[in-house]
Structure formats: C-alpha cells, structure tokens
Amino acid sequence: MTEETYIIIGVKNMMELRYNPITDEWIIISSETQKRPVLPQKEACPLCPGILEMKHDYDLTAFDNRYPALRMDPPEIYKADSIFKNAPSYGKCEVIMFTSDHNSSLSRMPIGQIEKLIYVWEDRTRDLMKHDEIKYIFPFENRGKEVGASQIHPHGQLYAFPFIPKRIQSMIDAIDKYTGECAICDVIKAEAGTESIVYEGEYFVALVPYFARFPYEVHIYPKRHISFFMDMTPPEKFDLAAALKVVTSKYDSLFHQEFPYMMEIFQSPVNPTMERFHFHIEFNPPKRDKVNVKWMASVETGTWTFINPLTPSDAAKSLKSASYTI
Amino acid sequence: MKLFGRPLDYGKRKEKIGFLEFNLSITQKDGYEIEVEIENTENEPKFIKDLKIGEFEVSEKLFMNNYQSWGPCTFVKPQEMIKVMNGLSVNFAASPIPWEFKDGIVSDYFIADDKTFAGFLSSETTHPYFKWHDGIVDVKVYIGKSLKPHEKIKIEPLWVNDFSVLEDALELYANKVGELNMIKRSEPLFGWESWYSYYLNISQDSFLKELEKSSEIGMKYELFQIDDGYEKDVGDWLRTNEKFPEGLDFLSKKIKKSNMIPGIWTAPFSISETSSIFKYHKDFLVKDENGSPIVAYENWNKKIYAVDTSNPDALFWLGEIFSSLKSYGYEFFKIDFLFAGMIPGNRFLNVTPVEAYRMGMKKIADTVGNSHILGCGAPLIPSIGYVNSMRIGSDTSSNWNGTIDIGMPSAKYSIRNALSRNFMNKWWVNDPDCVMARSQDTGLTSKERMVNLYVPALLNGQFLESDFLDKLSDDDLHLMVGAFNFRKGRSNVRFLDGERYVIITKNSINGDIISFVNLSDSDWKDKVENYKNLLDKKVNEFFVLYPSMKNVKNEVKIDPHSVAIVMHRGKRNLRRDDEKEDDGRDIHYYWGEEYDGTKV
Numbered sequence: 001m002t003e004e005t006y007i008i009i010g011v012k013n014m015m016e017l018r019y020n021p022i023t024d025e026w027i028i029i030s031s032e033t034q035k036r037p038v039l040p041q042k043e044a045c046p047l048c049p050g051i052l053e054m055k056h057d058y059d060l061t062a063f064d065n066r067y068p069a070l071r072m073d074p075p076e077i078y079k080a081d082s083i084f085k086n087a088p089s090y091g092k093c094e095v096i097m098f099t100s101d102h103n104s105s106l107s108r109m110p111i112g113q114i115e116k117l118i119y120v121w122e123d124r125t126r127d128l129m130k131h132d133e134i135k136y137i138f139p140f141e142n143r144g145k146e147v148g149a150s151q152i153h154p155h156g157q158l159y160a161f162p163f164i165p166k167r168i169q170s171m172i173d174a175i176d177k178y179t180g181e182c183a184i185c186d187v188i189k190a191e192a193g194t195e196s197i198v199y200e201g202e203y204f205v206a207l208v209p210y211f212a213r214f215p216y217e218v219h220i221y222p223k224r225h226i227s228f229f230m231d232m233t234p235p236e237k238f239d240l241a242a243a244l245k246v247v248t249s250k251y252d253s254l255f256h257q258e259f260p261y262m263m264e265i266f267q268s269p270v271n272p273t274m275e276r277f278h279f280h281i282e283f284n285p286p287k288r289d290k291v292n293v294k295w296m297a298s299v300e301t302g303t304w305t306f307i308n309p310l311t312p313s314d315a316a317k318s319l320k321s322a323s324y325t326i
Numbered sequence: 327m328k329l330f331g332r333p334l335d336y337g338k339r340k341e342k343i344g345f346l347e348f349n350l351s352i353t354q355k356d357g358y359e360i361e362v363e364i365e366n367t368e369n370e371p372k373f374i375k376d377l378k379i380g381e382f383e384v385s386e387k388l389f390m391n392n393y394q395s396w397g398p399c400t401f402v403k404p405q406e407m408i409k410v411m412n413g414l415s416v417n418f419a420a421s422p423i424p425w426e427f428k429d430g431i432v433s434d435y436f437i438a439d440d441k442t443f444a445g446f447l448s449s450e451t452t453h454p455y456f457k458w459h460d461g462i463v464d465v466k467v468y469i470g471k472s473l474k475p476h477e478k479i480k481i482e483p484l485w486v487n488d489f490s491v492l493e494d495a496l497e498l499y500a501n502k503v504g505e506l507n508m509i510k511r512s513e514p515l516f517g518w519e520s521w522y523s524y525y526l527n528i529s530q531d532s533f534l535k536e537l538e539k540s541s542e543i544g545m546k547y548e549l550f551q552i553d554d555g556y557e558k559d560v561g562d563w564l565r566t567n568e569k570f571p572e573g574l575d576f577l578s579k580k581i582k583k584s585n586m587i588p589g590i591w592t593a594p595f596s597i598s599e600t601s602s603i604f605k606y607h608k609d610f611l612v613k614d615e616n617g618s619p620i621v622a623y624e625n626w627n628k629k630i631y632a633v634d635t636s637n638p639d640a641l642f643w644l645g646e647i648f649s650s651l652k653s654y655g656y657e658f659f660k661i662d663f664l665f666a667g668m669i670p671g672n673r674f675l676n677v678t679p680v681e682a683y684r685m686g687m688k689k690i691a692d693t694v695g696n697s698h699i700l701g702c703g704a705p706l707i708p709s710i711g712y713v714n715s716m717r718i719g720s721d722t723s724s725n726w727n728g729t730i731d732i733g734m735p736s737a738k739y740s741i742r743n744a745l746s747r748n749f750m751n752k753w754w755v756n757d758p759d760c761v762m763a764r765s766q767d768t769g770l771t772s773k774e775r776m777v778n779l780y781v782p783a784l785l786n787g788q789f790l791e792s793d794f795l796d797k798l799s800d801d802d803l804h805l806m807v808g809a810f811n812f813r814k815g816r817s818n819v820r821f822l823d824g825e826r827y828v829i830i831t832k833n834s835i836n837g838d839i840i841s842f843v844n845l846s847d848s849d850w851k852d853k854v855e856n857y858k859n860l861l862d863k864k865v866n867e868f869f870v871l872y873p874s875m876k877n878v879k880n881e882v883k884i885d886p887h888s889v890a891i892v893m894h895r896g897k898r899n900l901r902r903d904d905e906k907e908d909d910g911r912d913i914h915y916y917w918g919e920e921y922d923g924t925k926v
Contacts, residue, residue: 054913059921060900064911110811110835111893116918119898123916201875234866234897235877242875253800323800325807326873 015069016077017162019085025166028089030069047153049100060113060120061097062158068093070159072131090133092160096120102153105143105258107248109154111326114241121158121265122229122237128160129270136161136168136269144260146286146293156263164269171266175276184221184278196312198319199246203239206247208316213306215288216254216315218247220281227268227277242326247283249324255290262286327358327382327444327465327486334358334486345372348379356498357487359447363480366473373472376423379481380465384439388458389492391747393422393434394665395704395717396733399746401824404431404458418669419623419703420733422453422679423468430459435707436499437463443495446482447506449707453668453680454482470670471678493820496749503707504752512698512714514755514788514813515658517549517589522724522760522792526626528555529569533577537584539795543803549658550581551589551790560626561601563592563647578655587698589658590651594644595667595686596622599629603643610640612671622666632666635686636675644686648693657697661690661713664704680708687712700757700788706750715755715788719743722759722778725769726887728845737770738845738887741781745827745843748785748819756787763806764793773888775805777843780889783809784829784841785817808873811835812891820857826850826884830860833920838862838894840869844884853880854892864896 014031046052054061064071070091077088098117099109106114121139128137141156142149164172180186191197191207198218199206206220220243226232232240251259262284268277288294288309300306327334330341334352341348349363362379366372391399397420408431416424426432436445437456444465446454452467467481485502489495518540520528533552540547556574558565566573578588597604597611604611611619612632622632633640648659668683677685683705691699691712701713709716719740720733727736744758761779762768770778782789791806815834819827825846831839838861844850854869869878872891884890901917 054915058915059918060916061913062916063907063913066911108807112835112837112918115895116898116900116916119900120916123900123902123914202877234895235868235870237898238868238870238895239875249804253804256800323804325804325811326875 015071015075015089017087017089019087021083021085023166026087026163028069030067030089045102045151045153047095047097047151047155048102053095054097054100058097058100060099060116062094062120062124063097065093065095065157070161087162090162092128092134092158094124094158094160096124096139096156096158098154098156105154105248105252106141106244106263107252107258107325109245111238111241111245114244115238118229118232118237118240122232124158125229125267125270128158129273131160132271133162134160135271136164137267138165138168139265141261141263143263144258144286146260147262149260168266168269171277172269172274175274182225182276182278184280185225188221188223195320196316198250198316199243199324201239201243203236204243206243208312208319210312212308212312212315214284214286215294215308215310216251216283216285216319217308217312218283218319220244220247220283222279226279227273227275228279229267231279244281245326246324247319249326250319250322251283251285253323254318255287257290260286327380327442329360329380329465334360342367346374346377355485356502357485360484360486361480362484363478364469364473365478366476369475371472371474374469376426376466376468377481378464378466381462382442382444382465383461384437384458384463385441387440388433388463389438390431390433390456390458391436392420392733393453393455393705394419395702395706396720397434398720398731398733398739399718399743400731401821402431407431414732417623419665422665422668422670422705423455426455426457426466430457430464432457433463438489438492438495441488442486443489443492443499444484444486445499445503446484446707447503448482448710449680449705450482450684451479451678451680452481453678453705454484468670469678471676471681493749493818497818500749500752503710507707507753508711509753510699510711510714512755514715514786515549515587515698516547516789516791516810516813517551517587517658518545518547518791518793518795519549519551519553519589519591519660519760520555520792521553521591522722522762523794524553524555526555528552530572530577534580536795537580540586541584543795543798545791545803545806547586547791549589549790550584550586551591551658551660552577553591553660553792554593554662556590557592559598559601560593560628560630561597561603563594564650565602574651574656575654582655587658588654588656589660589698590656591660591662592647592651593663593666593703594647594661594690595633595635595683596663597631597633598626599631604631607640607643609674610634610637610643612669612673614671617672620669620671622669623663625663630663630666632669632671633686634673634682635667635689636673636677636682638674640674641685641689644689645693648690652694652697658700659690659694659697660700660702661704662702664701664709668705668708680705683708684712701754702757710753713754715757716750716753717757717759718747718750718787719758722762723769724762724764724767726774728847728887737774737778741777741843742824742845744781744785744787745819745829746821746824748817748829751785751787756785757790758782758785758787760790760792761806761809762793763791763798763802765799765802766797767794771887773885777845777887777889779806779809780812780841780891781829781843783812784815784831784834784839784891785819786813786815786831786834789813812839815839818860820860828852828857830857832861836872836893837920840892840894842882842884842890842892844886844888844890847886849886850884852882852884854878854882855880858894861894864894865899867894867896869894 074088581588
C-alpha cells in the first residue's frame with residue numbers, strides 16, 4: 001500500500017480505500033455494495049443453479065462478487081490535495097457457494113461437502129496469495145439476517161485485502177508481545193479436559209474461550225501449530241469438517257432455530273507469511289438467547305471493548321450438552 | 327446334483343414318470359441352466375400337486391430362504407432346525423406347501439451349501455422350492471392345477487453353479503433373475519408411517535396431529551402413509567371406521583397439501599369373516615375340495631379368507647378399490663398379507679396359485695399405474711415386476727427379540743434379513759421395515775437403535791420412520807439425520823456368518839464406508855484391511871470411525887448388537903473449471919470426484 005494521497009472525482013460507484021489517521025486504520029468506501037439484493041424467495045434465488053450467478057449446475061463455486069468492495073482492477077482515483085490519504089480499492093471479494101442445495105447449511109450438510117469446502121478455501125487462498133499486493137485473505141460466513149446476510153442460500157465470502165486489517169494487526173502485535181511460544185497453543189493446553197471444550201476431534205478442538213466477547217462465541221483451533229489451510233493434512237481437513245458440522249449443528253439445536261452467526265477464518269498474513277500465526281476459526285453469534293440480539297452498541301463499537309452478558313463457562317456448558325449431528 | 331436319478335449333463339433328454347413326460351434342456355450359462363417342460367400323457371385331465379425333479383447331497387450348513395417377505399433368509403443347520411420346527415404348526419404365512427414340513431425343511435426359490443448354489447430364476451407358473459430331508463435336498467415344484475389331456479407346462483428355469491464366495495453367487499443369481507423378469511425401477515423413499523407408534527389405535531385426529539408435527543421438525547419427508555387401523559373391516563377398504571369420520575379422500579388431500587405423497591395400507595387379498603364383502607361375496611374366496619372357504623390365516627382375532635384372484639368379479643372389485651383410492655389422491659400403496667393370494671385351493675379358473683396371485687398383482691399394478699406399490703407379506707419372486715419396493719424381512723420391533731427366528735416381529739431378525747437379502751435390491755427397492763428414532767418407549771439400547779437406523783440407511787432401501795413425532799427429542803432427531811447422511815450409496819454385504827455382516831458402501835452421501843454389523847451376543851474384532859480392497863483406492867487414504875471421528879488404525883472392535891461405521895477418506899481431488907462471466911468476472915466451478923448432480 002502506497003502512502004500517496006489521492007482525490008476522488010464524481011460520486012457514482014465510489015470505490016476507494018481511505019486512511020483514518022486518528023485510529024491508524026483503512027476504511028473501504030464502496031457504493032457498489034449498496035446495490036445488493038436482500039433475502040429473496042427461493043424461486044428468485046440468484047445463487048441457485050441457472051438463475052443468475054451460475055449458468056448451470058454446480059457442486060461448489062467461487063466467483064467474483066457482483067457488488068465488490070475490492071477488485072483487482074479498481075477504478076482510478078485522484079490524489080487528494082489535503083491531509084487525507086486514499087488508495088485504489090485493490091483486492092478481491094469472492095462469493096463461495098457451499099452447495100447447490102438452496103435449503104442446506106453447514107449444520108445440515110454431509111461432512112464430505114464441508115470437507116470439499118475446506119479444499120475450496122485452500123485453493124482460493126493459494127490462488128490469491130500469488131498476487132504480491134494481497135496481504136491478507138479472509139474467508140467468512142454471515143449466517144442470518146441478524147448479521148446482514150443478503151441471501152439464505154448457503155454461501156460464504158472471501159476478502160483478499162491489500163493491507164493488514166486492524167484486528168489482524170492486533171493479533172500480530174499480540175503474537176509479538178506474547179512471551180511464550182504461541183498463545184493459542186498454550187490456550188489449547190490450558191483448556192484440555194476442562195468444561196470449556198464444546199467438541200474435541202482428533203486434530204481440532206472447539207471451545208468457548210475464557211475471554212469470549214460474544215455470548216456463545218466458539219473458537220476452533222488446530223491442535224498442531226499450523227498457519228494455513230495448505231498446512232493441513234487430509235485427515236486434519238476431514239477433522240475440521242467434522243468440527244464445523246458439530247459446532248453449527250449444536251448452535252441450531254440449542255435454540256431450535258437456524259442460529260445466526262459470523263464465522264471468521266483467520267489464516268496467517270500473506271506476502272510475507274508469518275509462521276507464528278496459529279490458524280483458527282471464530283464463531284461470533286449475535287444472539288444472547290433465542291430471541292434477543294447482543295448489539296454491537298456504543299461501548300463495543302466506540303471503544304472496541306466487549307461486554308459479554310453470558311459467562312463463557314455457562315455458554316460452554318449449554319453448547320456441550322446441545323445435540324448435534326455428524 | 328442329479329435330475330431324475332442321472333447326473334447333470336448338458337443337452338436335451340426325455341424322462342417319463344407315470345403319466346407325466348418331462349422334456350429337459352440343460353445348457354451352460356455360468357454353470358448349468360435347466361429348463362423342464364411337463365406333459366400330461368393321459369387322455370384325461372390330471373391334477374398335479376408337487377413334483378420332484380432332482381436331488382443333491384449337501385453339507386451340514388445351508389443358506390436357506392423362506393418364500394415370503396417376513397420369512398428368514400440365513401444360514402441354517404437343518405438337523406437342528408427340524409428339531410425346532412417339530413411340534414410347530416406351519417401355516418400359509420410360513421409356506422404355501424405346509425405339508426412338506428412334516429418330514430423336512432423347505433428353502434423356497436434358492437438354496438446353497440458350502441460350495442453349490444441352486445436357484446430358480448422365476449415363479450410365474452409354479453412354486454419352486456428345495457426340500458431338505460435326511461442330508462439330501464430334493465428339487466421340487468408345486469403346480470396346483472389340472473393339466474388337460476396332453477397339455478404341456480413349462481416349470482421355472484433352474485440355475486446351478488459352484489461358487490467360492492456365496493455373496494458373489496447371490497449377486498449373479500440376482501442379475502439372472504433380473505434379466506428374466508420385468509423389473510420396476512424406483513428410487514427409495516423417505517417417509518413416515520403410523521404403524522409402530524399407533525398400531526390399530528390410529529385416528530383421524532392423531533394422524534393429522536402427526537402430519538402437522540412433521541412440518542415443524544424439518545425432516546422433509548417425501549411420503550406420509552396411514553397404516554392399518556382406518557378401515558371398517560379387513561376387506562372393506564373404502565369404508566372407514568368411526569375414528570375416521572371424514573373418510574380417506576379427506577386424509578389424502580391433507581397430506582398432499584403438506585407437499586408429501588399420500589400413502590395408504592391395505593391387505594387386498596384378505597377378507598375377514600366379519601366384513602361386508604365376506605357376507606355378500608363368498609364367491610370371491612378360495613375354497614377347499616368341499617367348496618368351503620379356506621382360512622388363509624388368523625389375525626385381528628378373526629379368521630381371514632383369501633381372495634380368488636382368478637375370479638373376474640373379484641378382480642373387478644379389486645380394481646374398483648384401487649381406482650377409488652387412486653382417485654382420492656393416494657399415490658403410494660403398501661399392500662400387505664399378500665401371501666393369502668397364493669394359498670393352494672380351488673379357484674374360479676383352472677390356474678396355479680402362482681398364476682392366480684400374479685393375476686391379482688397385475689390387476690392392482692395396472693390400476694394404480696405409475697403410483698408406487700410396496701409389497702409386504704408377499705411371495706417374493708412372483709411379485710417381481712408388480713411392486714416398486716418390497717419388504718424383505720420380518721416386522722421390526724421396539725425390542726431386540728433375538729431368540730426365535732421364525733418371522734415374528736424382531737428388531738434383530740428384521741435387520742438380519744435386510745442384510746442377507748440385500749442382493750434382492752436388483753429386483754425392487756428393498757424395504758427393511760420401519761426405522762424408529764425414539765429413545766423413549768423403546769426396549770432397544772442406544773447401540774441397538776443405531777443398528778435399527780443406520781443399517782437401513784447404509785443399505786439405501788426404503789427409509790420409513792414410525793414414531794410419535796412430538797415425543798422425539800433433539801438427540802433422537804439428530805441420530806436420524808446422522809443416519810440419513812449414509813444413504814444414497816451402493817452397498818454389498820459380506821456374510822461372516824448368520825450374525826456378523828460387513829457392508830461395503832460406495833458413494834453414500836458421506837462417501838465410501840465399511841460397516842461392521844454385529845447382531846450376535848459376543849464381542850467381535852476385525853480389521854479394516856480385510857475389506858479395504860473392496861473399495862477403490864484413493865491417494866493418502868485413511869479411515870475414520872463414526873461418530874467418534876477418531877482415526878482407525880486398523881483393528882475395529884464391534885460390541886454385541888451394534889454397528890461400527892468406518893468412513894473411508896483420502897485426499898480430495900476437486901476438479902476446477904474456470905469461466906468468465908459476460909461482465910468479465912471470474913467464476914470457478916469446483917466438483918467433487920463423486921459429484922453426480924445430487925443435492926446435498
């Protein structure tokens with residue numbers, strides 16, 4: 001990312017990155033994303049085969065978002081003649097289809113399908129990290145209208161950023177600051193056999209962290225210190241698929257609903273990579289119970305300080321006892 | 327094997343026994359294929375009962391089969407079995423030729439010892455069977471009609487072959503039977519039916535309650551079927567009892583409104599002694615030599631008589647029943663106690679019991695057209711071509727009931743038959759009977775429940791559930807959903823003995839699977855490597871035990887009354903096709919190796 005400053009012309013389809021010198025973070029301005037459709041009926045689902053996005057049947061796909069916040073050929077921007085910094089919104093926003101079945105979900109999919117999805121995430125990471133300007137690749141899923149999902153057809157997204165996002169930078173800073181070998185490795189050891197464990201497979205463990213920010217927050221950690229999907233062996237990928245299915249299935253059964261969540265996949269930065277970064281997945285469900293939402297209100301948004309209304313050990317207890325399907 | 331006292335040899339020859347002349351043709355088709363034509367050489371009609379055409383010596387242990395859905399198909403030591411049978415009265419539910427059990431044991435349609443397999447390839451005219459007695463097996467057919475002077479009749483072709491693996495012989499036999507008979511192809515259905523929750527206590531209100539609940543639990547049933555308990559009487563199928571005040575068309579419309587296939591149970595060849603049809607149409611019944619109706623069986627605390635399906639009026643009546651049910655909207659017909667249609671006796675026409683049975687089945691099949699027929703309590707081979715799916719074991723039960731294997735309700739033997747008769751899925755969709763997800767009101771342990779749910783899923787036959795839906799816990803539903811992901815595969819079953827089986831499943835929703843089913847009361851240890859060559863090799867392959875998801879090194883321990891499911895995995899090789907959208911955007915299609923368009 002260059003630190004040159006630019007000025008914008010016009011207001012149509014505004015796409016650019018803007019730097020906030022007060023908080024030292026980059027913001028993506030993208031009027032394209034405003035055009036996204038919201039929650040259609042099945043008949044009109046643009047993600048079903050042959051409707052809009054995919055011309056024919058598919059198993060899984062990854063495609064460029066029709067309404068991207070970042071793109072590999074960003075519109076030209078003009079240097080600002082002021083204190084402000086801006087930059088082209090270079091990067092990639094992809095949509096990743098988990099299955100062609102409109103009514104499925106991670107919680108209902110066979111493990112084999114989730115396993116394939118992991119291979120797709122791996123392939124997308126390998127593909128996108130070839131671009132030197134890409135610094136961070138972030139696959140995620142927003143499930144449910146509570147977290148702004150615009151389509152119910154099971155899908156996730158992937159952002160390939162030209163910079164290290166603020167929270168990732170915090171993780172990197174924490175790694176540098178941590179006096180031990182690896183904080184996640186140590187958390188796994190410390191939590192072994194405790195009530196925090198929601199599910200434990202051969203190679204992955206799912207737990208409600210001691211420091212959970214959201215009610216019912218769950219982290220999935222590989223027991224081996226690895227940084228990317230590419231580092232996983234086939235048995236590890238299979239085991240991760242099982243863990244994803246168990247956790248999402250438990251969410252659904254806990255409150256007898258398709259439980260909304262944000263699933264965030266954290267791999268090492270790229271260009272350059274960072275071996276000390278421990279791959280992990282966070283589930284951040286916005287709900288505090290069956291009905292009520294835990295809002296990202298002033299304290300959370302303004303100070304980045306989270307107030308968790310549910311003791312993590314209680315959440316772990318509920319999730320541990322919740323039914324699940326493999 | 328000897329035919330008429332002479333060793334098997336290829337070619338044609340004639341034999342004459344009494345007034346019957348036998349024309350034999352023996353050809354080589356993966357062994358011996360034997361065709362026999364019989365002629366009545368007398369100048370007067372002759373009623374022909376059972377005929378022996380050959381015999382062979384067998385080893386101590388045999389693989390035997392009963393003629394109808396509920397009967398056992400398993401390994402038997404006849405010397406021991408004959409002691410068990412001694413004192414038991416054999417009825418028509420157990421055999422259309424019960425007199426043969428006085429001094430022997432019968433295996434219908436096929437039999438095998440440790441090296442030789444013999445099986446009849448059809449049952450269109452006669453009932454073919456093998457009778458063991460004193461270490462010898464007689465090869466026999468029951469005809470059961472008069473042959474006119476010089477009339478000729480062809481009996482069913484017989485195939486005899488030596489084998490090294492019994493399961494391979496059964497597969498070959500299934501293929502040969504399939505080639506000779508017109509098979510109805512269908513997809514297995516997932517549905518709910520009322521029997522194992524309500525039994526005869528089903529009512530309109532309770533049925534509607536279950537229908538409503540089915541949409542709440544999100545199980546996406548394709549079929550919703552009412553079982554026994556709605557009818558006024560056995561035989562009076564279109565008249566409902568007082569528990570169903572709004573009739574059958576009302577129910578089917580409700581089911582259809584819930585976007586499921588309406589299904590209904592009947593026992594079309596059965597007429598009870600208290601029914602209206604019995605009162606007014608004794609001419610519809612199969613009779614004895616004295617002209618009295620023959621009791622086919624007793625059930626519902628009543629005598630049940632058999633419909634004479636050679637009688638055109640009775641056939642018309644049958645057609646009216648099924649055309650009415652179809653006009654109400656029913657598209658799935660479970661037809662039960664079908665063996666009644668094939669009991670020996672006097673009929674309107676001079677036809678064999680098998681011919682009469684097939685006339686009745688043809689009438690029903692023609693009447694319902696492309697709707698689904700599930701046969702039950704049915705003579706197996708004569709039903710090929712008329713049913714879409716077929717019950718291939720005893721009624722299941724909410725109890726293991728693992729002691730007596732005589733076709734009575736049993737969770738164990740219902741599953742055992744699903745395994746031993748799995749090869750029949752080439753003739754129809756096998757129905758192993760209902761699965762039950764319930765953890766309450768059941769005598770099954772959690773491991774036995776896994777057997778009840780997962781083995782039918784692995785064998786990918788009909789998957790019909792029968793529970794009180796509002797009593798199912800989340801765990802119960804999750805167990806069933808878990809089982810569901812093992813469907814859609816192609817399975818072969820290996821027999822270790824009559825109690826231990828290995829299922830090799832390819833391309834289930836959860837991929838390739840090796841499952842070890844231990845129906846015995848003892849622990850069993852086996853090794854994955856003994857069976858892995860039956861699956862296609864994959865790079866970096868590994869095996870995972872379900873549901874623990876722990877890697878399997880090699881050895882598997884299978885507890886009594888349990889199934890151990892081992893998922894086969896390897897490195898995934900996704901195919902990627904890159905395309906460009908019209909607006910220049912990239913789109914990458916990823917395909918799993920096994921992807922066949924099935925939505926998962």
